[in-house]
Amino acid sequence: MFIPISNSDPRPLYEQISEGIKNKILKGELLPGDALPSIRQLAQDLKISVITTKRAYFELEQQKLIITRPGKGSFIANYDVNEMASLNLLEIEHQIKGVVAYAKRTGVLRKDLEDIFYKILKEEY
Amino acid sequence: MFHLVAKDFYINRKYFLLVILIAGLISGTMFYENNISGIVFPLVMICYGMLTRSCYHDDKDRGNIFLRMMPIKPSTIVFSKYVFGLLVIVVGFFPYMAISFLGKPLGLELNIEYGAMGISVFIISFAHSIYLPVFFKYGYMKARTFQTVFYIGIMIVSLSLKSFIETIKLSIPISQGQWLIKPLSNMVELFSQNNVMSSIMYILISFIMLGISAIVSVRLYQTERR
Amino acid sequence: MEDNILEIINLSRSYGKFKLSDVNIVLPRGYIMGFVGANGAGKTTTIKLIMNMIRRDSGEINVFGKDNIKYEMQIKDKIGYVSEQPVFYDDLTVDWTAHFAKKFYSNWDDTIFTGLLKRFNIDKTKKINQLSKGMKMKTALALALSHRPELLILDEPTSGLDPIVRDELLEILMEFIQDEKRGVFFSSHITSDIEKIADYVTLIDNGEIVLSEEKEDILNRWKLVRGDHRELKGLKEDLIGLRLSKTYFEALIKDIDAFEKKHDTSSLVVDTANLDDILLHLARREN
Numbered sequence: 001m002f003i004p005i006s007n008s009d010p011r012p013l014y015e016q017i018s019e020g021i022k023n024k025i026l027k028g029e030l031l032p033g034d035a036l037p038s039i040r041q042l043a044q045d046l047k048i049s050v051i052t053t054k055r056a057y058f059e060l061e062q063q064k065l066i067i068t069r070p071g072k073g074s075f076i077a078n079y080d081v082n083e084m085a086s087l088n089l090l091e092i093e094h095q096i097k098g099v100v101a102y103a104k105r106t107g108v109l110r111k112d113l114e115d116i117f118y119k120i121l122k123e124e125y
Numbered sequence: 126m127f128h129l130v131a132k133d134f135y136i137n138r139k140y141f142l143l144v145i146l147i148a149g150l151i152s153g154t155m156f157y158e159n160n161i162s163g164i165v166f167p168l169v170m171i172c173y174g175m176l177t178r179s180c181y182h183d184d185k186d187r188g189n190i191f192l193r194m195m196p197i198k199p200s201t202i203v204f205s206k207y208v209f210g211l212l213v214i215v216v217g218f219f220p221y222m223a224i225s226f227l228g229k230p231l232g233l234e235l236n237i238e239y240g241a242m243g244i245s246v247f248i249i250s251f252a253h254s255i256y257l258p259v260f261f262k263y264g265y266m267k268a269r270t271f272q273t274v275f276y277i278g279i280m281i282v283s284l285s286l287k288s289f290i291e292t293i294k295l296s297i298p299i300s301q302g303q304w305l306i307k308p309l310s311n312m313v314e315l316f317s318q319n320n321v322m323s324s325i326m327y328i329l330i331s332f333i334m335l336g337i338s339a340i341v342s343v344r345l346y347q348t349e350r351r
Numbered sequence: 352m353e354d355n356i357l358e359i360i361n362l363s364r365s366y367g368k369f370k371l372s373d374v375n376i377v378l379p380r381g382y383i384m385g386f387v388g389a390n391g392a393g394k395t396t397t398i399k400l401i402m403n404m405i406r407r408d409s410g411e412i413n414v415f416g417k418d419n420i421k422y423e424m425q426i427k428d429k430i431g432y433v434s435e436q437p438v439f440y441d442d443l444t445v446d447w448t449a450h451f452a453k454k455f456y457s458n459w460d461d462t463i464f465t466g467l468l469k470r471f472n473i474d475k476t477k478k479i480n481q482l483s484k485g486m487k488m489k490t491a492l493a494l495a496l497s498h499r500p501e502l503l504i505l506d507e508p509t510s511g512l513d514p515i516v517r518d519e520l521l522e523i524l525m526e527f528i529q530d531e532k533r534g535v536f537f538s539s540h541i542t543s544d545i546e547k548i549a550d551y552v553t554l555i556d557n558g559e560i561v562l563s564e565e566k567e568d569i570l571n572r573w574k575l576v577r578g579d580h581r582e583l584k585g586l587k588e589d590l591i592g593l594r595l596s597k598t599y600f601e602a603l604i605k606d607i608d609a610f611e612k613k614h615d616t617s618s619l620v621v622d623t624a625n626l627d628d629i630l631l632h633l634a635r636r637e638n
Contacts, residue, residue: 010623012571043548044525050382051550051565128454135447136440182440191439193404195455196427348406 001037005046013048017056025065025076026088036066036074063087129197129205130212133179140178141216144171149220168221172213172249177256177269179209184265200343203261207339210253214246243327250331254338262345354416356380356502356534357401362410364400371396371558374410378551381531383524385545385566386538387626388555389634394538395435397555398506401536402432414502428457431495433505437487441480445473445490449497456498467493471519485516492523503527505537509544517541521548542626546570552626556633573629574607578619586614592632603632 003020005013024030036042039057043050057074060066068074103113134141151167182188183206192202221242255275260268355377362374371393378384388394399405401412403423412419414426439448445468453459468475471489473482482490488508495503503524509517524535525548539545545552546566553563562569576590577599587593589610590602603624604610
């Protein structure tokens with residue numbers, strides 16, 4: 001299981017990992033019941049600290065995306081499809097917010113931003 | 126304990142063969158010249174040399190860290206050096222005894238000088254008793270310097286003492302000095318007798334000395350600043 | 352298991368002019384702690400105190416929950432230790448050294464030792480003084496791991512070693528920690544190694560512990576700020592190790608959240624600080 005993490009990413013490592021796994025769930029690469037590597041295995045694999053992977057899994061547990069059974073490991077939870085969809089929307093909202101913030105910082109006008117958005121929608125979606 | 130002592134022998138194995146060879150050679154020469162007390166000095170040097178060599182390997186930036194990281198009691202480390210020191214004496218005397226023993230059937234009259242042996246054991250033990258506490262407290266380099274200074278000191282003191290006694294001897298009439306000279310000369314006579322008794326006495330004193338030294342060493346080793 | 356594998360409480364030791372004062376460190380089982388500090392900050396002294404190689408003046412050290420002096424033998428049977436410059440008996444072979452060490456441990460496992468030697472490509476018939484620096488460290492590591500220790504204590508294991516050997520070491524440590532009953536305490540002044548794999552970081556400066564926390568918390572909270580000289584007003588008391596260059600200032604801040612609440616940071620640049628940055632600015636603080 002490849003989880004993209006990068007030193008140049010400003011997000012903390014654990015967030016990169018939990019989001020990486022979340023993305024795989026959203027895309028359907030990981031299905032309910034699928035086993036995840038153990039916290040320690042994943043840490044060794046990525047050569048990062050155990051606490052980091054532990055925290056990443058904890059985040060996912062909080063979001064009810066995975067469940068951890070003591071002594072057995074962590075698995076993808078039987079998540080609610082609707083909940084998943086709303087989570088997905090939340091993610092999109094989050095990303096658009098980033099774009100808008102960037103536009104604001106660089107002084108792009110609201111009108112231009114709207115134009116770009118509709119143009120892309122037209123072409124790609 | 127056994128492994129520590131065995132380790133000391135193993136580390137010194139090459140030197141050890143040399144020691145037996147030299148000790149044998151010297152013993153042979155001494156028998157030949159019939160001047161057995163001459164064996165004392167070389168034996169002392171050899172035994173002392175072997176002990177300090179093993180200490181060198183166990184010095185603070187060397188074996189000591191290795192030993193102290195393992196579950197070995199500090200006192201065991203200390204005692205093992207004393208045991209090694211004693212065994213070294215046995216090894217040093219081995220050729221001497223062997224030659225005497227083998228000479229008999231050949232019709233050679235090679236008697237063991239117990240007195241000389243006792244003195245040797247005493248001097249070696251004395252050297253070890255002084256050296257080891259200093260080593261366990263301050264390490265190899267400082268102990269070596271200390272020893273050098275110490276023995277030069279002893280030599281100067283004993284030489285001046287000798288001339289001092291001679292002056293006293295000359296200035297005090299024999300009859301008046303008896304009370305001092307008599308017991309002294311009695312003692313000297315007792316210790317210089319070439320018999321098993323005096324040898325045993327020397328060895329006994331040596332053991333007491335080493336025992337006290339070992340206790341001091343354990344104390345110092347546990348509080349040292351390594 | 353939630354207990355602590357290593358606990359240091361108010362440890363003090365003075366050494367002529369050098370003074371190690373009130374050291375407090377806690378390492379829970381299952382994790383790696385990196386011990387960072389400049390040369391002479393007190394890393395080796397602390398480690399030697401844990402190993403009871405030198406005497407403490409006051410304080411307490413518990414390993415596996417037991418006093419390190421009272422239960423020294425029991426504890427050392429379960430500690431693997433690699434010293435700054437691994438020294439054994441120069442004239443003896445790797446194999447002999449292992450056979451010697453084996454006699455003193457209750458849990459020695461030959462297969463671990465031979466396995467590690469093979470992996471490290473070390474010829475066990477070689478004498479210690481024929482090994483390169485990296486090889487010596489690896490031999491020491493193999494010896495330290497072969498009696499199935501629970502706690503691994505490494506004093507500057509990576510100093511003077513090439514990146515490949517250092518990477519191998521990190522790999523070994525991550526493997527070691529797969530068993531959650533174990534722990535690793537290692538000192539280094541190469542902070543990138545610690546930044547990679549350590550769960551906890553303890554920073555020592557001039558004989559005092561500056562911080563000892565989860566690494567991620569440290570890296571998330573401690574930040575570098577840069578800005579125009581004009582912005583300095585009112586900030587100074589919250590800046591650590593301030594450095595003024597011609598056009599801007601740079602300093603360390605302890606807690607970005609608190610800082611942002613207190614000050615307007617819109618015209619400042621807030622940057623991630625790595626352990627080196629933290630060390631550097633803390634060192635500057637004294638001058």
